[in-house]
Amino acid sequence: MNLIRLSITDFRQILREQLLWVMFIVAPAAQFxxxxxxxxxxxxxxxxxxxYQVLIAxxxxxxxxxxxxxxMAMMLLDEKDDGVLSAIRVLPLGPGAFLIYRLFTATMIAVIFGFAMLYFSGLVAFSVGEAFAAALLFALICPAVVLFMSTYGDNKVEGLAMYKGVNLVLLLPIVSFFVPDGWHFALGFIPDFWSFHFTAALAGxxxxxxxxxxxxxxxxxLLIGLLYRQFRRRVFH
Incomplete structure (x- = not known):
């Protein structure tokens, strides 16, 4: 019941702020x-x-x-700035459960949106199972983005600047398709490198x-686990 109330409150917060509902509703619809x-x-x-349809997709x-x-990160930064996250430590839900709820919710929404893009856009011909697996792998970057921004950003202005940099890094693996064999693994430290190559292998x-x-x-x-520990240490200390 607590999680249901939290979900309703979160959705209302998204609808109240223009930047959030644009990124949550308008941007995905426009991209699709x-x-x-x-x-x-x-x-x-x-x-x-x-x-190059698979790379575009x-x-x-x-x-x-x-x-x-x-x-999700901007919501956490707002709560961090207002001291809400500090207050959560004394609530029955607890900070750990609250953070896991947020990360799980973000990931599930990302899976749904990612599946819609990969299966219904028509750019690639995947089966339902293939599209779901690819969407799940791509969606795993979502909690990493949430944790990185909300851990190292002090406010929403910093968060916005960080997101622009993160976006550029996440698109770098595309370069790996245009370099000689073997050299492309140099970008393997970026987690979604494997997502791009998984979808390319499926398409091929x-x-x-x-x-x-x-x-x-x-x-x-591994990245989510590292960032989760950093978040707990820096925010819920």
Whole structure:
């Protein structure tokens, strides 16, 4: 019951702030529309982009799932600035349960939005299971974004600046598809590197995609675990 009330309160907070509801509703809808209707027209007009649909779909998916992370992080930064997070330590729910609730909620929403982008945009031909697996892997960057921004940002202005930098880093793995074999693993320290290569392997019907999936899950969980400890130490000290 407490979690239901929290969810309702969180949704109301998103609707109250223009930046949050734009990032939560308008931006994903606009990105889906671009991927579904504009990108095919651009590819038809500029055939040089034909064959890169999986990278384009991956880039849109990263933007969608990181946008959900941005919304949740901005809410946490607001609560951090107002002293709400300090007060949570004395509530029955507890800081750990509260943070896990926020991260789990953000991840599940990111999975849904990511699945919609990968399965319904028409850029790639994935089965339901493949699209879900790819969406899940991409969505794991969402809690990492939440934790990074809310741990190291002191306010929403800093959070916005940090998100711009994070977005650029998350798109860097695209470069790995245009460098000689072997060199592309130099970007493997960025967790969504494995998400991009997993979706590319699925689209190419290769035998190796599930190795990329496993490595991707491991890379994301290691980063989330590190950031979770940092958040608890710096915010719930």
């Amino acid at each position: 529309a671009l991927a579904r209707w504009l990108v095919p027209e651009l590819i038809a007009a500029f055939p040089v982009f034909d064959g 991956g880039a849109f998916t990263v933007q969608v799932v990181s946008g959900i992370g941005f919304v 019907e290769q035998d190796i995609p599930w190795l990329f999936f496993g490595l991707g899950v491991l890379a994301h969980l």
